Amino acid sequence: xxxxxxxxxxxxxxxxxxxxxxxxxxxxxxxxxxxxxxxxxxxxxxxxxxxxxxxxxxxxxxxxxxxxxxxxxxxxxxxxxxxxxxxxxxxxxxxxxxxxxxxxxxxxxxxxxxxxxxxxxxxxxxxxxxxxxxxxxxxxxxxxxxxxxxxxxxxxxxxxxxxxxxxxxxxxxxxxxxxxxxxxxxxxxxxxx
Numbered sequence: 001x002x003x004x005x006x007x008x009x010x011x012x013x014x015x016x017x018x019x020x021x022x023x024x025x026x027x028x029x030x031x032x033x034x035x036x037x038x039x040x041x042x043x044x045x046x047x048x049x050x051x052x053x054x055x056x057x058x059x060x061x062x063x064x065x066x067x068x069x070x071x072x073x074x075x076x077x078x079x080x081x082x083x084x085x086x087x088x089x090x091x092x093x094x095x096x097x098x099x100x101x102x103x104x105x106x107x108x109x110x111x112x113x114x115x116x117x118x119x120x121x122x123x124x125x126x127x128x129x130x131x132x133x134x135x136x137x138x139x140x141x142x143x144x145x146x147x148x149x150x151x152x153x154x155x156x157x158x159x160x161x162x163x164x165x166x167x168x169x170x171x172x173x174x175x176x177x178x179x180x181x182x183x184x185x186x187x188x189x190x191x192x193x
Contacts, residue, residue, distance in 0.1 A: 005047075008037075008039060008043065008047065011037055011039075012033065012037050012039060012047055012048070012054070013054070013057050013058055013061050014061070015033060015036040015037045016028070016033050016036075016037075016054055016055075016058050017058045017062055017065075017104070018036075019032055019033060019036055020055065020058055020104065020108075021101045021104040021107075022100070022101050024107060024108075024111055025051075025055050025108055025111055025112060025119075026111060029051075030044060030050075030051055030054075033054070052116070052118070055108075055119070056118055056119065056122060058104075059104070059105070059108060059119065059122050059123065059126075060122070062104045062105070063122075063129075066093075067129070069093060070086060070089055070090075070133075073085060073086070073088075073089030073092070074086050074089070078141075078144060078146060079137060079138075079140035079141035079144050079146055079147075080141045080144070080146035080191075082137055082140075083137050083138065083141060083147075084188065086134075086137070087164075087184045087187060087188070088184075090164060090168075090180075090184070091180055091181060091184055094171060094177075094180060098175070099171040099172060099174070099175050099176065099177060099180070100172065100175065101172065102168050102169055102171075102172035103165060103169070105123050105126045105127070106165045106168060108123055109123045109127075127161055130157075130161050131154065131157045131158050131161055132157075133157075134156075134157035134160055134161065135154045135156075135157040138153040138156055138157055138191070139153050141191070145193070146193070147191040147192065147193060148190075148191060148192065148193055149193075156190070156191070159190070160187050160190075163183050163187060164183060164184070164187070166183065167179055167180040167181075167182070167183030167184065168180055
């Protein structure tokens, strides 16, 4: 059974995640988080020494939630079907958010990347993890003769991650699904034999 302190900490992290995802790290103040959670400022600082510590925990939690979501959504009988289900899961995730907020990892990389070593390293790990996952899935699809074999799977996986991040960003700007959808279509075309 979770303690009250643990539940409070989880509530702080989740509300901070929602706020940072919607508005960015710099635009989200500790007072915004206090207002959103209803916790007293002293209680907030009991759980987190400051905004950076909380922000890093938010990215870790966003990573855990998003990766669990993706793993649950990967289905299919063939390696290619599994890749396509992953791509559709990404579109569905952003559709569920009405294409607002974009990608918390991409947003934070653009906002803090290169200026904050710990955020940069954590987000680089997220992108590396996605690249590894996709590379393994593409390896399996290549072995099954379902996708092009003339492209290094790691290179293809990095291109896919970059293309999807760009599509998410464009859909965030436009609020339209077709910006991300056309990127997903491009990924499928790029992989075909």
